[in-house]
Amino acid sequence: MARCTAPVNGHRSASAAANCPACGGRYGRSSGYSGGYSSYSPSSYSPSLRSGDARSSGGGSSRSSKPRWSGAGSSVWYTPEQVRALTPVRSSVENLANRPDLRDVFLCHAWDDRQGAAKELHDLLESRGVSVWFSEKDVGLGVPLLRAIDKGLANSRVGIVLVTPALLRRLPKEGIADKELSALLARERLVPIVHETTYEALREVSPLLGSRSGLDTAEEPMADVAAKLAELVAL
DSSP, rough: OOOOHHHHOOOOSSSHHOOOTTTTHHHTSSSSSOOOGGGTTTTTOOOOOOOOOOOOHHHGGGGGOOTTOOOOOOOOBBHHHHHHHHHHHHHHHHHTTTTTTEEEEEEOGGGGGTTTTHHHHHHHHHHHTTOOEEEHHHOOSSOOOOHHHHHHHHHHEEEEEOOHHHHHHHHGGTTTHHHHHHHHHHOEOOOEEEEESSSHHHHHHHHHTOOOOOOOOTTTOOHHHHHHHHHOOOO
């Protein structure tokens, strides 16, 4: 049996009604039919949203959130994944609140990054009032490097690992950065910062570190990363 095309094509003109296999014979090509099924016109018929459209139509609420430690007046927003990754670190920071002698963060980095990305992150953090243990300024002449690092690790609330191509080249050689990383991995106070590389590349070199979620400068500028770290350690 012929089916009416109104639910799909609409009958907004006489010719449309006449061309319908179900209605054309009833109204004729010159009947002057001009409606009747206007509620089914293409302008009013809308298919269900695809799942991807539904996600995007939800606005920022599904893709950004505020952790409990972020102040009401803060302009910094986090993804839900970042909140989940940083919450255990924040708990450790709060548990050490009675140790005002501690540095806020220990910055672990490759030697090759000391005048580049590591210094940039250090400077951004200090500009926000974060106290940073940074080998470039905290290891004096004649001081044994490993001993200085041990003290820096023991006297910092949070460890930041700046993961760069240079660090990935250094880790398999089991140098100073590898020893720092081993100590940091033993604690729940570690935040990886991936810069100019990927978590996939990190997992190939260090599956244990790659299993830790952190921040990524491919997703947001280094300044925004520093802002989140500053909020993370603020008491």
